[in-house]
Amino acid sequence: MRLLWLRNDLRLEDNAGWQHLADYRGQTAAVFILPAHWRTTDEYGLHRLGAARSAYLQQALTDLSARLAPFALTLLQGDPAELLLAWHERQPFELVTHAAQAPEEAGWLTRLHDAGVLLHTFEAQPLFAPQQVAPLCERFPASFTGFRQQVEKKPAWPVPAPQPAVDLGRLRAATCPLTSGIGWPKWPGEPVHPAWHGGETAAQGWLTHYLFERRALSHYKASRNELTGRYFSSHLSAALAWGCLSPRTVWHQILAYEQHWGSDEHSYWLRFELLWREYFHWSLRVHDRQLFAAGGLTGRAVTGEFNAAYWQAWCNARTGWPMIDAGLKELMATGFCSNRLRQNLASCLIHELGLDWRLGARFFERYLVDFDVASNWGNWAYIAGTGHDPCQGRRFNPHRQWRQYDPGLIHLHQWLPELGPVTLEQVESHQRGEQLLDYPAPLVPLA
Template sequence: MQKKQNDIALVWFRNDLRVQDNTILNNAIRNHKSVIACYCFDPKHFELSRFGFRKTEKFRTKFLIETIEDLKTNLKALNIELFVSIESPTSYIKQLVDSFNITSIYLQKEWTSEEIETLKTVRASLPIEIVITDYFDQFLYHPDDLNISFSEIPHVFTNFRKKAEKYSQIKSVIENHSPEKIDNIINPTQIPTLEELGFENFASHPNSAFPFKGGESHAINRLFHYFFHTKKLGFYKKTRNGLVGTDFSSKFSPWLANGSISARTIYWKVKQFEKEHFKNDSTYWLIFELIWRDYFKYISVKHQNNIFKVGGILKKVYDWKSDEHQVLKWIDGKTRSPFVNANMIELKKTGWMSNRGRQNVASFFAKDMLLDWRIGAAYFEAMLIDYDVHSNYGNWMYVAGVGNDPRDRTFNVDLQAERYDANGKFQKLWLQETLF
């Protein structure tokens, strides 16, 4: 075991907002006697994207605030103070480094362009002797254990899944430890309110399929509810295409997206469920979906910024349109399809949409309306509580025909409505809403 250093380490939280099963946090605790942490509500995350949408809208912002509140409490129990800022990381981290004589910074490794650029500017602002260490910690199958190089990630998901399941191991969950308490530490920072971040406060919509709060504690509560209290996990494969209610699917994605819970934690809890109760297609299918999540992350590692380009990873040329009037019809739920409209109204009112809905509205946007798929992806980025850059752009490329779907399918939204909303319950629920 490495001998602990006497200096104070800084853990810079980004999309790993948990204390349980957190490689970065635990490495800092293992290597240093004392640790502080920080989170920055980076102003860039609330600016307009090039397509005119705010990069983070009110739904995910509220969920994020709740997450940071929970993280602060959970870190405090480990003798770690969380410093929070609405300044840029470049400015604020330098302040912390200077104030606490920090020599080591720990963070989760990111690989998409905006995160890389932010880290570069932070590095440039600090003395050269500051050691910044980052680790991959978003995956179910860690890159070191995958036995597939990034350049050899298969183009078809099934090939990836079969190789991963056959040749790779999933790491155990990391146990928590506490560093030494820092005497007389003063933390005057406050977690910002919605209003301070430019939004009006709001209550969750009464019909929302995701009425849950942000934070690791709520993620763990949801897991135990879905797995052990109700045993809904055992019916997941049959119900996952549902459209109304809270329990047709696990709803883990918002907590996974900001790292409030790890994919490993969910995996090993599935295994515990299988051991204590039963194993069936549904228990496997939740793991199957976690592998899909991993796959889109590995695709983005392999293809880098191509996932944001109009031709996608296939570099295909389509005659995309960017008609603002047509885009607004899609956003406002005023297309020819009642099923698409109901899903889009649900998104606008709640920040949530089912997986089935997302596939249909995205396909309709790109294949029926022939609109530039990146505009739709940017709108999802703004609105979704569970926005994850890799899954969002991976799925949009997939349905637009520029990604990992070898069949380049088009969803027939009318047939999909008949199959998944045969009695029209979902459409009636949301089409009665008046949009302002």
């Protein structure tokens, strides 16, 4: 038989894995495995499956199961390699799955290969085909600009068209010989935004609404750094991270939008952001484990020591910086915060508190609904100066940032209503340690 192992490709359209099953004449099955260690809390109080992230994943799998019916999607929980080897021992199969994005996944595939499982891998996350990127990967560009210039030079690299969903009637279903099921943690409420409902059905609906019904792309570049609102950014990142949409589908839908209403800086900028995502994905393939080291791609020593009091205050959103605490509260409550907030949170953890940037990356991994291993770790390394940043790190001035992006304190009052009717000047004074509100003093005064 042939088994499709789904991971971050929870969709039917533009998914080569289903084509592998449809082309096979024997019995087939599909499985998603929730790694048990994702829910194991470590010494820093971190695990990999916060409530909002868990809820989105459960919704995505429920939607995919409904789209597949009557073909069954098997759900398992445990060590992926061990479970697949146990299945293979009882019912030998060829395994179809998308290529490893990170060392952990590569380790699973290596264990399966070494045990004699025949593997068929394909790409599910990138825009470009491996053969397109292969020459660049030999001497991978040290900066995104170098990558983008290669991709956009005349003639620009073509993004392959997304492939339609296969005819599910061609699949011959096999049964799973293992006890299946996942014990899901409870999610305390509904998603706060329609784009954050998991699944291919919801993702396709939001993409159509955002581009063609609301035409919100018409102000994307101007609004993308805002902190609140339904349409200030595309809100496509969760669907891309879990593979409910393919980046090729989004790219070609942007092109369709441009054909209808014309291209401008806003439509280009969303494709620009997809190229950033692409750059991080191929960088992780090239640099592998090096990205996760303390010195990242630079290899240089990282200064600073672990401060348990600072870390505990961070995890409780009680740093004494109201604007940072508001961002942390939003992230922990909803599984989302804006790109601008993420950069400021990272800058404060790294450059003000002096904590290991990798703790911040893992903190985001726990909470972000749209956690994407390449983009998350690549961006944290970028802010820390251990990644692809020619400036060797980005340190933001929080006072200047909030004067520019939340001058009316709309985001602050939404997530820290206990502050009451304070002014921006009072908040800045508090964060500098000069004037204390009825709020904890800042861990470190912000100059």
